[in-house]
Structure formats: C-alpha cells, structure tokens
Amino acid sequence: MLEYINLFIKAVFIENMIFAFFLGMCSFLAVSKSIKTAFGLGIAVIFVNVITAPFNYLVLSLLLEKGSLAWISPSLAEIDLTFLAFILFISVIAGTVQLVEMIVEKFLPALYNSLGIFLPLITVNCAILGSSLFMQERAYNLPETIVFAGGSGVGFFLAIVALAAIRERLTYSNVPDPLKGLGLAMLITGLMGMAFLSFAGIQL
C-alpha cells in the first residue's frame, strides 16, 4: 500500500507533468487566464487520464508486447508489435475522449456543461499521451498505472489552478508591454518550476 502512496506523491510533486516535463504546456498557458476555466480543465484531465492510461496498459499488454498475442494462439507468441504503440495509444485516447464525452453528456449533464468545451481539447493534451508513454517506458503494472495516471492528473490540476490564480492577480500589476501575456506566463512558470524543484531531493 505504502508504495502506491509514494508513487502518487512522486507523480504529483517530484515528477510534476508541467514543471518537470513540460507536458501539456499548450493548454496550460492558453487556458490559465481564469481560475474557473482552469479548474474545469484540470478536473477533465484527471478524469480522462485515469481512464485512458489503464486502457492503454491493457492494449499494450494484451495486443502489442512480445508474447502477448499468445492468448489467441501459441503460434503468434513471437510477434512483437510494440512499434504500433503510438498509433494505437492515440487512437484509444481519441476514441475514449469521444466516448466519455457522449456518456457524460447523456448521464451527467451538469458535469458535461462544466467540462464540455475542454473534453475535445484533451485529446491533444500532451499530458495524457505522456502518461501512457511513461507507463510503457517505465513498465508499470496495472495498479501502478492507475495510481500514476491519477497522480500526474492531480499534478496538472494543481499546476494549472495555481498559475491561473497568479495570472488573475497579475492583471492588476504594471508589467512592461512586450512582456504582458505569454512572456510573463513563461517566466512565472519557470519560477514555479524552481519552487517545485525543491521536492526533487525528497527520497521516498
């Protein structure tokens, strides 16, 4: 049990998607102008991440890895299809997002109204595909994948809400014109990243 908590904390703080790997920067910078929208996107990312990463784990372990096709027939045990991982992962993500969107629209209209516009955006959010690729590279097993996906989603959520809060405050301050908007957002993200670096020394 303890190792899962460790993995979760590591994914949220030490290996934060935004500050350590720059994944999901596009939506991170574009959607962080107000706390409300940032909150919506953050929740949607956690949601989709927890669904797609385990799904991709199953795709990887049941279809792609060497020997994984043996459950169909032993003669297929030699086939190694891992080079197809990118195509299948992104298709799974695009498909899942579409499916999730329809299900949420049908059964949870209130949630749909608050997430609505963000769901399609998430297909091309690097943090989602990144979680699946890290899952493959670090060879997590199924429970680890779920915990890691949840953790990195929460990390993204924390980062985007924090940046949105800072940017809301900054609209009242006097910034040189050429630095307004994107330039300043970059510098702030850098400073926040430095703060998050202090977690790097923690051994779990």
Added chain:
Amino acid sequence: MSTEVQSANLIKAPAEPLFSNKNIRVLKDPLGDNNPVTVQVLGICSALAVTTQVMPSLIMAGSVIFVVAFSNLIISIIRKGIPTRIRMIVQLVVVATLVTLVDQVLKAYVYEVSKKLSVFVGLIITNCIVMGRLEAFAMQKKPWASFLDGIGNGAGYGLVLIFVGVIRELFGSGSLLGYKIVPQWAYDMGYVNNGLMMLPPAALFLIGIYIWIQRSLNKSLVNVS
C-alpha cells in the same frame, strides 16, 4: 496512390510558379513574425525538456520539420475526403504513422540520442504545432503551399529550440555539440558552470526572454495573446 493525386493537382494548377512570392512568404513568416512557439503559442509542450544540449535539439527540430511538412502535405491532399466529425482521428492517425516512422529511424541510426529523447519523440503526435497547422492551414490550402507552410513552421520551431539549446549547453556544461568551448584555465581561475541551465525552469526563462526581446523589437506583436 498519393503520388497520383499529387501530380494531378500539380498539372491542374500550372499557373502559379512553385516559388511565387506568396509561397515564399508562407515559408518565411513562421521564422520571425509568425513564429509558432513565441507568437502562435503552439508546440511548447513536448520540446523544452530536450533542449539541455544542442544535439537533441537539432534532432528534435529535424523530426518536427519532417512530421509537420509531410502531415500537412498528406492531409491537404485528402482534405476533401475527410468527414468533419471524425477529422481529428484521421489527422491523428496520419501524424502517428509519420511519428512512428521517425521514431524507428532514430532508434536504428542514432540510438543514444533516441534514448535521451525518450518519450518526447512520441509526443510530437500531440505537439500542438502539428495539429494547429493541420487545422489552420492544410485543411483549406493546396498541397504544395501546405508543404511549405509545414517546413516553415517546423523551422521556426527549430530556431527557438536551437537558440535555447545553444545557450543551455554553452552555459550549463561549457560545451557545444559535445566539444569543450570553455577552456580549462577558465575553470582553474574559478569559472563555474551554471547548474540552473541544466534544470527545466531555465528553458522557460530563456523562452520568456526571447519573447520579451522579440516583442520589444516588433511592437505589433504586443498583446497578441
């Protein structure tokens, strides 16, 4: 199949020379005033972590130019046959195929660098530059112009990447492309490499400053986003 369609298109429109002024502009704009990273705010995602050295930056830039150019070309050729509702998945499949090609080639020929880039090659798929240019340009324009637009935007992205890569490697480890630049006597006299340059935030600071300089020089870019 694709070459047939392409040649048919070229025969149909012989009026415009391949390098007309308009096409040159499509190629050159993204290098400066319409740079994908600093002006359009696209594609910051997967790249910053690879810029600690010049070599991975160069390889990443090359891969992105290839992927953007050819995905623009392919999508532009088949744009009339793509149903609007599922265009996202069609685009992603095309891009993912090209990225798989790049990844396999890198693994085969420059394994060391490919290991260093780790998941970031795969993340070219969700690099916003690729999707952004497909949506904004290739879905409406002719194949040749789209191809040039792809090369231009890939190069504009590469330019920023290499700028960041050169500064980070020079000040962070005192070398360029692996060759020592800062001489030994400088270290003997007490020069120390800047450790911050090797850490992720440095890339953000450098791009922030790049944007600041670019917007100070060109006032029309202020407040674009």
